[in-house]
Amino acid sequence: MLAILTGLGLSTAAGLNAYIPVLLVGLIARYTDVLHLPDTFSWLTNGWVLTGLALLLGTELILDKVPVVDTVNDAVQTFVRPAAGGAAFAATDAAARADSSTFMHDHPWIGWVLGIAVALLVHTTKATVRPVVNAGTLGTGAPVVSVVEDVASLGMSLLAILAPVLALVALVAFAYVTLRLWRRARRRRRRARERATSAT
Numbered sequence: 001m002l003a004i005l006t007g008l009g010l011s012t013a014a015g016l017n018a019y020i021p022v023l024l025v026g027l028i029a030r031y032t033d034v035l036h037l038p039d040t041f042s043w044l045t046n047g048w049v050l051t052g053l054a055l056l057l058g059t060e061l062i063l064d065k066v067p068v069v070d071t072v073n074d075a076v077q078t079f080v081r082p083a084a085g086g087a088a089f090a091a092t093d094a095a096a097r098a099d100s101s102t103f104m105h106d107h108p109w110i111g112w113v114l115g116i117a118v119a120l121l122v123h124t125t126k127a128t129v130r131p132v133v134n135a136g137t138l139g140t141g142a143p144v145v146s147v148v149e150d151v152a153s154l155g156m157s158l159l160a161i162l163a164p165v166l167a168l169v170a171l172v173a174f175a176y177v178t179l180r181l182w183r184r185a186r187r188r189r190r191r192a193r194e195r196a197t198s199a200t
Helices: 002-016 019-031 039-045 047-063 069-091 094-098 108-137 141-162 164-199
Strands: none
Touching (some): 002 019, 002 069, 002 164, 019 039, 019 047, 019 069, 019 141, 039 047, 039 069, 069 108, 108 141, 108 164
16 A cells, blocks of 8 residues: 555656756665665666766756747647656655565556656656746746746655555545645636627
8 A cells, every 4th residue: 555655746746847856866775774765766866876866857847948939848848747657656666675565566557657647747747837827927837837846846745655544635636636726727718719709
């Protein structure tokens, strides 16, 4: 059970920022005994891989805070974030060892599928809400929302690794906020369409 909570938390974080959870997993596995990676994911602790992830994270942190550029970046990240979510979910087995579960170890494809699905859902919500925020704030909201997303990704990643049960609470809260934002975005789109129709 804890393994699934860890995986869900990391894949949720990857849906907001692909590089934060993967880089964090690699760093913690390399420099501490808190997290142990399966042999197939030992490359995540390689210094060159971690440096590359850090550079990609730096680029993402800049691009995601620029209005319009953030939308283009989200389009590109449609492929990256779900893949990162699947990798993060499948790579972490520390929680599986903690609860003596072998199910996820015997069925690694389940982690990939769940991680990809969760990260894709979070990413889709983010990519849908961001243009609405940009339009509603004339672009000034982009950096603020981006910082919130980055902090949420980091916080969720840490909770998923260090306190999976608390990550579940955060996931429920995140799902509630996501649902509210999704509904609000749909309402604004509907109003915009109605205005455009009435104007013609």
